[in-house]
Amino acid sequence: MDSILDSIKKLLGPTETYDNFDTDLIFHINSALANLTQIGVGPAEGLSIEDDSSTWEEFVTDPIQLGHVRTYVYLKVKLVFDPPTNSAVLQSYENQVLKLEWLLDAAVNYKN
Template sequence: MTDSILNSIKGLLYIDESEKGFDSDIIMHINSVFMVLNQLGVGPDEGFTISDDSATWSDFLGKDKSLEGVKTYVYMKVRMIFDPPTSSSVMDSMKRSIDEFEWRLNIAASNKK
């Protein structure tokens, strides 16, 4: 897995790194999810945004391995906005997973402060 936030999310969305047509949309959605994470207490206190494929997960997470779930959470939230599942059962499952990740990430962030 690439450490680039944008490229890793694009890969999970089955979009080739060289395809740039959706970058502005995906970047906007990723930044919206970073806003939510900041409100949950996850990430830098001043917030975090990306503008291209140079921002890395290490830039956001630092060396903190206890927040690796952020990557899956960001992917699922972006997927629900950018390319939501057509199956209602898959969508419900993803929503439940997102809710659980939000709860767990919030607890992990609270334990660090």
């Protein structure tokens, strides 16, 4: 799945055709992408999505970074859009976000 919006929607539960929350999701996705841009991931000018036409490959092309970026954006959106009620799960998501930020920062800023 190439569409950033559609893939995040699928992970969160709504079908691709259910668009009642698209504006909210786009807002949160753009925030997560901006965070990644701040640490040097993705295009220098950043990427802001407006609909389901924006793809992951527009943001990052490295296959290893792509996996981390997809997971990071999903978790960041999940934490603000539909946070888990269980505190252990919430802490696990937050820890994973921090780990992914560290890994991505290291990958782009501390190459040999």
